[in-house]
Amino acid sequence: MGEPPLIQVSALRVGFASRSGRVVEVLRGVDLEVRRGETVGIVGESGSGKSTLLLAAMGYLKRGLRTIEGSARFDGTDLLSLPRHELERIRGRRLALIPQNSGQSLTPNLRIEAQVAEVLRLHGTRPAGQNRERVRELLAQVRLPDPDAIARRYPHELSGGQQQRVAIAMALAGEPEALLLDEPTTGLDVTTQAHVLDLLSDLAAQLGTTMVYVSHDLGAIARVCARVAVMYGGEIVLDGDARRVLVEPAHPYARGLLASIPRLAGGALPAALEGRPPEPGGAGPGCAFADRCALAIDACRTTRPALAARPDGTLARCLRPDAVADLAPRAGARAAPDASTHDRGQALALSRLAVSYARQGLVDQLLGRPAGGPRTVDGIDLALREGEAVALVGESGSGKSTILKAIAGLVPRADGTIALGDGIALAPDVARRGPGELRAVQLVFQNPDESLNPRHDVATILAQPLGLYFGLSGEALRRRSVELLEQVRLGAHYLDRLPAQLSGGEKQRVAIARAFAAAPRVVLCDEVTSALDVSVQAAVLALLDALRRDSGTTFVFVSHDLAVVRAIADRVAVLYQGRICELGPVGAVYASPSHPYTEALMAAVLDPVPGARPRLLADDVQESAPPAQGCPFQRRCHRRVGDICATDAPPAREAGDGHVIRCHIPVEELRALQRAEAPGHGRR
Amino acid sequence: MTRGASRWRGVARSLFSRPSGAIGATLVLAHVALAVASPWIVPYDFKAISAAMILDAPSVAHWLGTDQLGRDVLTRTAMGGRQAIVVTAIATPLAVAWGGILGIWLGLAGGRLDDVLMRVVDAFLSLPWILKMLLIIVTFGAGIGVLVPTLAFFYGIPVIRIARAATHGVVARDYVLAARARGHGRPAIILREILPNVLDALMVEGAMRWSWMLLAFSSLSFLGFGVSPPTPDWGLMIADARSFMAIAPWAGLAPVVALSSLIVGINLAADALAKALGVDRAAAPVH
Numbered sequence: 001m002g003e004p005p006l007i008q009v010s011a012l013r014v015g016f017a018s019r020s021g022r023v024v025e026v027l028r029g030v031d032l033e034v035r036r037g038e039t040v041g042i043v044g045e046s047g048s049g050k051s052t053l054l055l056a057a058m059g060y061l062k063r064g065l066r067t068i069e070g071s072a073r074f075d076g077t078d079l080l081s082l083p084r085h086e087l088e089r090i091r092g093r094r095l096a097l098i099p100q101n102s103g104q105s106l107t108p109n110l111r112i113e114a115q116v117a118e119v120l121r122l123h124g125t126r127p128a129g130q131n132r133e134r135v136r137e138l139l140a141q142v143r144l145p146d147p148d149a150i151a152r153r154y155p156h157e158l159s160g161g162q163q164q165r166v167a168i169a170m171a172l173a174g175e176p177e178a179l180l181l182d183e184p185t186t187g188l189d190v191t192t193q194a195h196v197l198d199l200l201s202d203l204a205a206q207l208g209t210t211m212v213y214v215s216h217d218l219g220a221i222a223r224v225c226a227r228v229a230v231m232y233g234g235e236i237v238l239d240g241d242a243r244r245v246l247v248e249p250a251h252p253y254a255r256g257l258l259a260s261i262p263r264l265a266g267g268a269l270p271a272a273l274e275g276r277p278p279e280p281g282g283a284g285p286g287c288a289f290a291d292r293c294a295l296a297i298d299a300c301r302t303t304r305p306a307l308a309a310r311p312d313g314t315l316a317r318c319l320r321p322d323a324v325a326d327l328a329p330r331a332g333a334r335a336a337p338d339a340s341t342h343d344r345g346q347a348l349a350l351s352r353l354a355v356s357y358a359r360q361g362l363v364d365q366l367l368g369r370p371a372g373g374p375r376t377v378d379g380i381d382l383a384l385r386e387g388e389a390v391a392l393v394g395e396s397g398s399g400k401s402t403i404l405k406a407i408a409g410l411v412p413r414a415d416g417t418i419a420l421g422d423g424i425a426l427a428p429d430v431a432r433r434g435p436g437e438l439r440a441v442q443l444v445f446q447n448p449d450e451s452l453n454p455r456h457d458v459a460t461i462l463a464q465p466l467g468l469y470f471g472l473s474g475e476a477l478r479r480r481s482v483e484l485l486e487q488v489r490l491g492a493h494y495l496d497r498l499p500a501q502l503s504g505g506e507k508q509r510v511a512i513a514r515a516f517a518a519a520p521r522v523v524l525c526d527e528v529t530s531a532l533d534v535s536v537q538a539a540v541l542a543l544l545d546a547l548r549r550d551s552g553t554t555f556v557f558v559s560h561d562l563a564v565v566r567a568i569a570d571r572v573a574v575l576y577q578g579r580i581c582e583l584g585p586v587g588a589v590y591a592s593p594s595h596p597y598t599e600a601l602m603a604a605v606l607d608p609v610p611g612a613r614p615r616l617l618a619d620d621v622q623e624s625a626p627p628a629q630g631c632p633f634q635r636r637c638h639r640r641v642g643d644i645c646a647t648d649a650p651p652a653r654e655a656g657d658g659h660v661i662r663c664h665i666p667v668e669e670l671r672a673l674q675r676a677e678a679p680g681h682g683r684r
Numbered sequence: 685m686t687r688g689a690s691r692w693r694g695v696a697r698s699l700f701s702r703p704s705g706a707i708g709a710t711l712v713l714a715h716v717a718l719a720v721a722s723p724w725i726v727p728y729d730f731k732a733i734s735a736a737m738i739l740d741a742p743s744v745a746h747w748l749g750t751d752q753l754g755r756d757v758l759t760r761t762a763m764g765g766r767q768a769i770v771v772t773a774i775a776t777p778l779a780v781a782w783g784g785i786l787g788i789w790l791g792l793a794g795g796r797l798d799d800v801l802m803r804v805v806d807a808f809l810s811l812p813w814i815l816k817m818l819l820i821i822v823t824f825g826a827g828i829g830v831l832v833p834t835l836a837f838f839y840g841i842p843v844i845r846i847a848r849a850a851t852h853g854v855v856a857r858d859y860v861l862a863a864r865a866r867g868h869g870r871p872a873i874i875l876r877e878i879l880p881n882v883l884d885a886l887m888v889e890g891a892m893r894w895s896w897m898l899l900a901f902s903s904l905s906f907l908g909f910g911v912s913p914p915t916p917d918w919g920l921m922i923a924d925a926r927s928f929m930a931i932a933p934w935a936g937l938a939p940v941v942a943l944s945s946l947i948v949g950i951n952l953a954a955d956a957l958a959k960a961l962g963v964d965r966a967a968a969p970v971h
Contacts, residue, residue: 408865430865438867451858455880464876465866518866 004076005033006178006210007057012070014052014061024281026052026065028234031307039204039211041221044231045277045533054180054214056080058095059087093123096176100183102167106155113151116170123174138169143199161192165199178210185220189395190560194604194614197223216533218261219606222246230254233278233288236307240314242610250316250324253289260538262563264590264605269567272539276503287319295323344386346421347554348522353380353416355406374626375414377402377578386421389548389555391569393562399578400558404524408443409433420521439469442515446527448507452499458510459495465517484513488543505536509543516547522554529564541568562605566590574598576633577626584659594661594670596639631664639673641665698960705956711949715765722763728756730763731914739932749934751925760916761938765946767911768918771828772897775835780890783840787847788874788882792855808841813900821909835900839893846889850882884961891954895947902943918943
C-alpha cells in the first residue's frame with residue numbers, strides 16, 4: 001500500500017443545472033482508487049453514471065456537466081482543475097481512452113498508417129524516423145494479421161473487430177500508464193468480442209498497464225478485470241475483488257443484477273429485478289436502491305449508507321450487508337420446454353425460403369434470369385408448431401433478421417414458400433396479404449425508440465392495430481387498450497403517455513402490447529431485449545414467456561445472445577451466412593453443440609464467472625457474402641476436412657429428437673473430436 | 685390530445701423566452717393587429733388628396749408627412765400591408781399544404797415518379813421566379829383570385845424538396861416499417877406516422893416561405909403588377925416615392941421600414957420557432 005494510487009477519484013460530485021435551475025447530480029460522491037497495474041471494471045446499467053465517471057477520470061466532463069465537489073487525480077494531479085494545455089500532455093501519452101464505437105472514431109478518409117502515425121507524432125516516445133516500423137509493431141501487438149497490409153487500408157476496409165484493434169493500437173501508441181476503456185466490445189459479435197477481450201487481458205498481463213474498464217456486461221468484465229466496482233444511481237455501491245463481487249456480492253443490487261443475467265448453463269428464465277433505477281437526481285435521502293430492495297427497512301429510506309469495508313475485503317454501500325447472504329436466490333419460473341407442443345398443429349411453415357439482395361443486372365432483366373451470385377439467405381426449411389418458440393441464432397450478417405422480414409412480407413423472397421398452419425400461403429409482399437393473414441403475423445422490433453412513433457401517445461399506438469383489424473373505437477377501444485396494457489403489466493394511466501416519457505423496458509412492453517393487440521398466431525421478435533438493460537431484459541423475457549403460455553401464440557425469436565435463447569426458446573436454429581447449420585431442441589443443442597460453428601459460437605460466450613476463459617476456435621474474420629457453393633462455414637471452419645467442404649453442400653445428419661446438423665463430418669465423429677481435444681469442455 | 689396541447693404550450697413558451705422569438709413574434713403580431721384595425725384608427729382617409737400639401741415634411745398634423753398627391757403617409761403606411769398580409773397569409777398555408785403532401789408522398793414512394801418529378805422541380809427552381817409569375821399575371825390579371833393561387837403554386841415547389849428530405853429521415857424508421865407490416869395503406873402511413881414527424885420542419889418552412897412571399901408580393905406591386913392605385917400598398921408606395929427620394933425621403937422610408945420590420949420579424953420568429961421545435965434550419969437547403 002506504500003505507493004499512492006495512480007488514479008484517485010475522491011468524493012466526486014458531478015451534476016448539471018436542470019431547466020428549473022435545480023442541480024441534478026449524475027455522480028453523487030464517488031470514491032475510487034486504482035493502483036498501478038490494477039485492472040478495475042466498473043459495471044452498471046444505463047444512467048448509473050459509469051461513463052461519466054470514466055471520462056471524469058481523464059479530466060473530461062460532457063457539455064453541461066460541472067464538478068460540484070471533489071477531485072479526479074492522476075498520479076497526484078487533479079485533472080478536473082488542470083488547464084487545457086497541461087491536460088493535453090497527459091491525455092494520450094500517460095492516460096489513453098478506448099471508446100465504444102471505434103469504427104466511428106477512425107477518420108474514414110485516412111489510411112490506418114496515417115492515423116496511427118498521427119498519434120505517434122503527438123505522443124510517440126521514439127524518434128520520428130522509426131514511426132513506420134513502430135506503426136507495424138503496434139498493429140502486430142494488437143494481433144492484426146499482416147500489419148503491413150492493414151496499415152495501407154482505410155477504416156471501411158476493416159471489420160468491426162479489426163477497427164477496434166486499431167483503436168487499441170492507437171491508444172497504446174503513447175505507451176500510456178493507464179488505459180480507460182468505455183464498452184470496448186459492445187456491438188461486436190460474440191466470437192469477435194472473445195478475441196478482443198483475450199487481447200486486452202493479455203496486454204494487461206504483458207505490459208502491466210493499468211486498466212479501468214466500463215461495461216454493462218459482467219461477462220466481459222469478468223474476463224479482463226481483477227477488481228470490480230458496481231455503480232447504481234450515480235454512486236459506487238460495491239467495490240472489491242472480482243471473485244467476491246461476481247460470486248457472493250455483499251450488496252442486494254449486485255446480487256439482483258447477477259441473478260438477472262441469463263446463463264448458458266442455466267436454462268431457466270433469469271429472475272427479474274422489479275422496479276426501475278432512479279432517474280439522475282431522483283434518488284431520495286436514503287439508499288438509492290431502497291425502493292427495489294427486498295431487504296429494505298425503514299432506515300434504508302432515510303439514511304444514506306456509506307461505503308464501508310466488509311470482512312471479506314470488499315467495500316459495500318449497504319445498511320444490512322450481513323442480511324444479503326440470506327437473500328434466497330430467486331430462480332426464474334420457467335418449466336422445461338412444453339412436451340405437449342409435439343402433438344399440436346402446425347402454425348407456420350417455411351419451405352426452401354431464399355432471399356437475395358443482389359440486384360438484377362440489365363442483361364439478366366432482358367433474359368428474365370434471376371440475379372447472379374449466392375443468395376443472402378437460402379434453403380431455410382422450418383416448421384413451427386402452435387405455441388412453440390423457435391430461436392434463430394447467429395452473428396451479424398447471418399441473415400436472421402432477413403428471414404423475419406421475409407416472413408412479415410417486408411423483403412421480397414427469391415424462392416420458397418411461407419405458409420400459415422392451415423396451409424394458407426402468405427404472399428411475398430405484405431401489400432398483397434389479406435386482413436386475416438396480416439393479423440396472424442406480428443412483429444416486435446429490436447429498438448422500441450425506433451419502432452414507436454415519438455409523436456403518438458400509447459393510446460394512439462394501440463389504436464392502430466385495434467382500429468385496423470377489429471374496427472374498435474370509443475369506449476370499446478379504450479377498454480381493450482387497458483386490457484392489453486394490463487397484459488404487459490402496465491396500467492391504464494400509461495394511455496396518455498408519449499414514448500419519451502417511458503423507460504426502455506416500458507417502451508418495449510408497449511411494443512409487445514401493440515403486437516398482441518392483433519391477437520396474432522405468430523409473433524416475430526427481432527432482438528427484442530438487446531437494447532435493454534439486463535435487469536429489464538429479464539422482466540421482458542418473463543413477460544414474453546407468460547404471454548406465450550397464456551395465449552398459445554407461436555414465437556420466432558431472433559437473437560445473437562445464446563444465453564437469452566437458452567432461457568426463452570424451445571428449439572434453436574443456428575444460422576451462418578443465411579444457411580441453417582444446426583437445428584434442434586434447445587436442451588440437445590446446448591448440451592452437445594456439434595456443428596463446428598455452433599461449437600465456436602458457444603465456446604466464445606462469456607459467463608460472468610471470474611477466470612472464465614472463452615475458447616477461441618474460429619478466427620474472427622467477418623465474411624460479407626456466403627461462398628458460391630459448398631458449406632457456408634468452410635472458410636472459417638477449424639474442422640475443415642478438405643475439398644468436399646468447398647464443393648458440396650453438407651448433408652443434413654440426424655442426431656435424434658429432431659436435432660439436425662449440416663456437416664460433412666458424421667455427428668459421432670464430431671463429438672469424439674471435441675471430447676479428444678478439449679479437456680476443459682466440462683466447464684459447461 | 686392533452687399531451688399534444690402541452691407540447692405546443694411548451695413550444696410557445698420556449699419561443700417567447702428567446703430574444704429573437706420575443707422580438708420577432710411581437711413584430712409579426714403588431715403588424716397583423718395593425719392590418720386588421722387600421723381602417724378604424726387611421727387619422728385620415730387614405731385616398732384624400734390635397735394639392736396644398738404635396739410632399740409636406742412630417743408635422744404635428746401629419747406625423748410622417750404627405751406624399752406626392754398630398755395624402756397622409758402614416759395612414760397609407762398603416763393600411764399598406766393589408767393586401768400583402770391577406771394574400772400571403774392565404775397563399776402560405778396553401779403552398780405548404782400542397783408542397784408538403786406531394787413531397788411526403790414522393791419521399792415515401794420513391795422510384796421512377798420521384799426521379800422524374802424531382803428533376804422537374806429542379807428545372808422549375810432554376811428559372812427566376814419573377815419571370816414565371818409575370819407571365820401568369822400578364823395572362824390572367826392581377827386580382828387576388830390570381831395572385832393567391834400563383835404565389836401558392838410557385839412557393840409550394842421548394843416545399844416539396846423540404847418535405848421530401850424530411851420524409852427520407854422518417855421512412856427508414858421502424859415505426860413506418862411496423863405500420864407497413866400491419867398492413868396500413870399509404871395514406872394512413874402518411875397521415876399518422878410521417879406527417880406528425882415532419883410537421884415541425886414544414887411549419888418552420890412555412891414561416892420562411894411567408895417572408896419570401898411578402899417580398900415577392902411587394903416586388904410585384906412595385907413593378908406595377910400587384911395592387912392597383914389608389915389602394916395603399918407598401919410596394920406601390922415605394923415605387924411612387926422613389927422619384928422624390930432626394931426631396932421627400934419620408935414618403936419612401938415609411939413603407940420600407942414597415943415592410944422590412946415585418947420581414948425581419950417573420951425571420952426572427954421562424955428562427956426561434958425552429959430552435960423551439962428542435963428543427964435544424966442551418967441544415968435545411970435554402971431556395
